[in-house]
Structures are given as structure tokens and as C-alpha cells.
Amino acid sequence: MKRATVIRHVAFEDLGTLAGVLKQQNYAVTYFEAGRDNLADIAPLNADLLVILGGPIGAYDEQDYPFIVHELHLLEHRLAADLPTLGICLGAQLMARVLGARVFPGGEKEIGWSPLTLTNAGVNSAVGHLNAEHTSVLHWHGDTFDLPDGATLLAKSAKYDNQAFSWGKYGLGLQFHPEVTVSGLERWFIGHACEINATPGISVKQLRQDTANYAPKLETQAIKFWRAWLASVDSNLEIPVLAR
Numbered sequence: 001m002k003r004a005t006v007i008r009h010v011a012f013e014d015l016g017t018l019a020g021v022l023k024q025q026n027y028a029v030t031y032f033e034a035g036r037d038n039l040a041d042i043a044p045l046n047a048d049l050l051v052i053l054g055g056p057i058g059a060y061d062e063q064d065y066p067f068i069v070h071e072l073h074l075l076e077h078r079l080a081a082d083l084p085t086l087g088i089c090l091g092a093q094l095m096a097r098v099l100g101a102r103v104f105p106g107g108e109k110e111i112g113w114s115p116l117t118l119t120n121a122g123v124n125s126a127v128g129h130l131n132a133e134h135t136s137v138l139h140w141h142g143d144t145f146d147l148p149d150g151a152t153l154l155a156k157s158a159k160y161d162n163q164a165f166s167w168g169k170y171g172l173g174l175q176f177h178p179e180v181t182v183s184g185l186e187r188w189f190i191g192h193a194c195e196i197n198a199t200p201g202i203s204v205k206q207l208r209q210d211t212a213n214y215a216p217k218l219e220t221q222a223i224k225f226w227r228a229w230l231a232s233v234d235s236n237l238e239i240p241v242l243a244r
Contacts, residue, residue: 001028002234005047007071009034009055009090012187016179017219018051021226025234039070044077049233054089054177056195058143059096059103072098082168084233089141092165092173099148099167106144110159111195111202113138113210116176122154126228127164130155130178135221136214138177140188145175170233178222182215 004027008014015022015029022029027049032039034055044050052071062068075098078085087095093103115132116122123131130137139157147153147162151173155164163175180188189196189204196204 001026002048003027003046004029004049004051005042006031006051006053007034007039007042007074007091008032008053009057010191012184012191013054013089014179014184015051015053016177016181016184017222018179018226021223021230022049025227025230034067034071035065039067039074042070042074044074045081045083049084049086049230050074050078051086052088052091052094054091054140056192057090058105059090059093059145068094079167079171082170084170085167085172086229087173088179089175089177092175093143093145095167095171095173096145096148096151096162096165099151101146101148101151103143103145106142106160108159109142109195109199110139110157111141111199112207113214114157114159116155116157116163118155119153121152121166122164125154125166126225126232127154129221129225129228130218135217137218138180138185138211138215139175140177140192141175172229178218178225180215181219182211185211185215 004022006029008031057065071094075095079098097103113136115136116130118131144160145162147165151165151167153165157163165173196202
């Protein structure tokens, strides 16, 4: 079996729809829990895929969360070797930092459902399955980042220009959350209750209603997206055809 190493920062922000696709594609998934497991024990180049998930801390908060140093170390080696590497939200911010870009608090929080606008490169990549004509996506972040030098911009949103980028052949950073599910987001509404209550213009009621409206379509499109992206980093898999 192929091996996927996954770093998780909070229990409810997991692989979501990606978990089932990895299982179908014969990946054995090993979660490492940030703050509990020793991330220094992870061999950077051994896994067939490294995934770093989201979390409510900053990519620059290593003084408070020393394990960030180990995540940066892993990413530095993975990206230098151009090995399959996926960063979601915090994971994408850590990728951007390793690649020399600035990561910083944005002008406003972006929490809720809205469509992406894809670049030409994005339309012609696996991210094309997540184009606005197919689905909206979930955004949940306060920080943002500059596009790293040498990276290819794939998507932006109405509030933030850098929502997805590729690096080399096998690196992908996603500021948004394509992995989420209707049932899984109920745990987010509990775990992020303080942030929801402190952010003007959003509420659990509205987030739940929007999730019911948008998440089923995202789940369908995300599975296509994950299959296409995994095929792009594994020559033994067939790349799904992108619906136009």
C-alpha cells in the first residue's frame, strides 16, 4: 500500500472527503496529532503523500507552538524534493512560509461559503472541478499569505487573491476547505463557537443553512477533485475527465 502521512491540529478538522478517496486509491493513512505526537519523528521523504491540515493557530506562532518548527522542516524537505505534498488552510500558509512568502493577518476574516475564481492554470488543473460553475467552497481563515516566488496561482476569492497555488509538479496549497462534509461541519460549529460568536456577520444558524445548501454539491465535486489531483501525482492512476 501507498503511505499518506497526515498532520492534524484539532480533532474535528480531518481529511473529510479525502479520506475515502485515499482508501479507494490504496493509501494507508497515518495521522500525527500536533501537540501530542512528536512530529520530529516523521521522516520527511518516506511517505508517498504528506498532508498538513488546518487549525486555529498562525503559521508564525512557533513561540507558543514549537511543533510548527518541525512542520516547517518537513515541508522544506518535501518541497525541495518535489514530493507529493498537500497543505490545507494552515497547511497552505506553512507551505507559503517555507517557500519564502509572507504570512500575515488578513484585513478581515473569511468564514462561510462562496465561489472561487480560477486562473487559466487553475481551470486546466484538478482545481477545475471546484470552479464556480460547479460548486461553492468553504472558507475559514483570518490569516493570508503572499504568493511564493515560482508558485503558480490557481484560484482566488472575492476577499483574498491567493486561495490555491501549485509548487513544482507535486505541491498544492489550498487556503479554502474542499474536504468538509455536512456532518463533519457540525463539529466545527462546536469547536469554533468562540470564533463564530466573535466574528460580525456570521452565525451558527446561517453557517448551518449555507452548509445544507452548498456542502452536498461540494462533496460530489471534491471527490472528483481529489481523484484528479492524486492521479496527477501518481502515474499509475487515471486522471478523471473534467466536466465543462
